[in-house]
Amino acid sequence: MKTDDPRASAPVSMELDLKDVLASWRERFELAKDEIYLDGNSLGPMPNSVPAALETTLRSHWQNHLIRSWNDHGWIDLPITIGEKIAPLLGAAPGQVICTDSTSINLFKALHVAMQIQGWKGSILSEADNFPTDLYMAENLRAAAPEGSVVFDVVAHDDLIDAIDETVAVLLLSHVNFRTGALHDLADLTARAHRMGALVIWDLSHSAGVMRLDLDANQVDFAVGCGYKFLNGGPGAPGYIYVAQRHQNRARQPLWGWMGHAEPFEFSGRYEPAPGIKRYLTGTPAILSMVALDAALAIFEDLDLSVVRQKSMDLGDYLKDLIAESGLPLELLSPEDAETRGSQVSFTHEQAYGVVQAMIELGVIGDFRAPNIVRFGLNPLINSFQDIERAVAFLARVFERDLHLQARFDERKRVT
Ligand SMILES: Cc1ncc(COP(=O)(O)O)c(C=O)c1O
Numbered sequence: 028m029k030t031d032d033p034r035a036s037a038p039v040s041m042e043l044d045l046k047d048v049l050a051s052w053r054e055r056f057e058l059a060k061d062e063i064y065l066d067g068n069s070l071g072p073m074p075n076s077v078p079a080a081l082e083t084t085l086r087s088h089w090q091n092h093l094i095r096s097w098n099d100h101g102w103i104d105l106p107i108t109i110g111e112k113i114a115p116l117l118g119a120a121p122g123q124v125i126c127t128d129s130t131s132i133n134l135f136k137a138l139h140v141a142m143q144i145q146g147w148k149g150s151i152l153s154e155a156d157n158f159p160t161d162l163y164m165a166e167n168l169r170a171a172a173p174e175g176s177v178v179f180d181v182v183a184h185d186d187l188i189d190a191i192d193e194t195v196a197v198l199l200l201s202h203v204n205f206r207t208g209a210l211h212d213l214a215d216l217t218a219r220a221h222r223m224g225a226l227v228i229w230d231l232s233h234s235a236g237v238m239r240l241d242l243d244a245n246q247v248d249f250a251v252g253c254g255y256k257f258l259n260g261g262p263g264a265p266g267y268i269y270v271a272q273r274h275q276n277r278a279r280q281p282l283w284g285w286m287g288h289a290e291p292f293e294f295s296g297r298y299e300p301a302p303g304i305k306r307y308l309t310g311t312p313a314i315l316s317m318v319a320l321d322a323a324l325a326i327f328e329d330l331d332l333s334v335v336r337q338k339s340m341d342l343g344d345y346l347k348d349l350i351a352e353s354g355l356p357l358e359l360l361s362p363e364d365a366e367t368r369g370s371q372v373s374f375t376h377e378q379a380y381g382v383v384q385a386m387i388e389l390g391v392i393g394d395f396r397a398p399n400i401v402r403f404g405l406n407p408l409i410n411s412f413q414d415i416e417r418a419v420a421f422l423a424r425v426f427e428r429d430l431h432l433q434a435r436f437d438e439r440k441r442v443t
Pocket residue numbers: 129130131132158160161201205230232233253266
């Protein structure tokens with residue numbers, strides 16, 4: 028911050044970077060050298076294993092081998108093979124995760140199945156501040172069910188524990204809050220819900236890939252998540268669903284597509300669900316997106332997620348402390364304590380949209396969340412401590428020069 032160019036060397040952070048055991052991981056991604064990318068929680072960067080995998084699929088498999096590739100190049104098995112690569116990131120034994128559809132759709136399946144298991148008795152409980160698609164899907168289930176048969180309640184974050192009582196059939200929560208970054212205690216809330224007789228669905232979109240998860244050990248019932256955030260699967264990458272073995276055959280998921288049939292190529296006129304996790308499939312998998320995600324997951328092969336989590340917490344602390352020390356007019360929205368924060372740090376500011384846009388023009392990519400949130404996602408595999416120090420220096424520049432107040436930021440782009 029002492030020189031005029033925030034990209035100039037930053038000694039304190041340089042020392043931290045020298046001790047960083049994940050420092051070399053950035054080389055495994057296609058990223059411009061100077062890019063300060065603090066948005067891996069929205070769209071992960073592209074691992075350098077991805078273009079070649081797509082090129083092979085396009086030029087060799089699709090172009091030359093055509094439909095034979097469904098068998099010969101394992102296309103038909105990709106939902107399972109990718110699910111098995113995601114499983115260790117979730118702390119799940121084999122046979123419980125499948126890669127398919129989007130998080131929204133998988134949520135609907137999980138909600139429906141959980142309510143079937145509960146005999147459609149009791150309510151669905153969520154947090155008022157949950158990601159909108161989670162709320163819409165629960166509301167959608169309520170609206171589609173016969174009048175009055177499904178009750179959907181939401182409560183504020185602070186009222187959650189007390190609201191988990193015997194009237195709750197299904198607890199639906201995001202592990203990390205997309206606005207504040209607050210991290211729920213998955214073990215504790217799952218155990219409490221179970222004591223009350225409820226089943227639990229976790230949306231892991233913002234936690235899978237940046238921290239250790241232990242779904243089996245905590246006896247989680249269902250979980251879903253996105254492939255395009257910290258799993259780096261590319262724009263619109265398919266999501267995944269985890270269904271604990273003990274629940275898999277207890278109900279039929281609500282979207283009876285042919286890919287979830289026990290024998291899809293018998294083309295039977297009657298739906299007979301496949302046994303196990305395969306019944307959570309619906310239609311034909313999007314192979315190009317799946318190939319990208321499959322290749323991206325190689326990043327995690329020799330990675331210790333506890334090390335990733337530690338760096339994520341350190342980066343977050345560094346960012347929040349630097350901003351506090353520099354007296355910038357940004358109010359911390361995320362928890363102070365790294366243990367209760369996911370891999371993002373959010374702040375509020377009246378002109379948050381302008382702040383984010385001005386930063387993007389300076390080469391620091393974060394995102395804006397309405398109405399007033401400046402959100403910085405931290406990906407320990409690509410972000411250095413120097414990135415953080417430089418980002419804060421750029422923020423200082425934005426405020427010194429009132430760059431966030433420029434009239435062109437009055438109009439918001441469609442994607443913020
Ligand atoms: C917590 C959470 N759930 C779900 C989604 C989106 O789901 P989908 O991939 O179906 O659009 C997001 C997107 O940012 C999210 O943050």
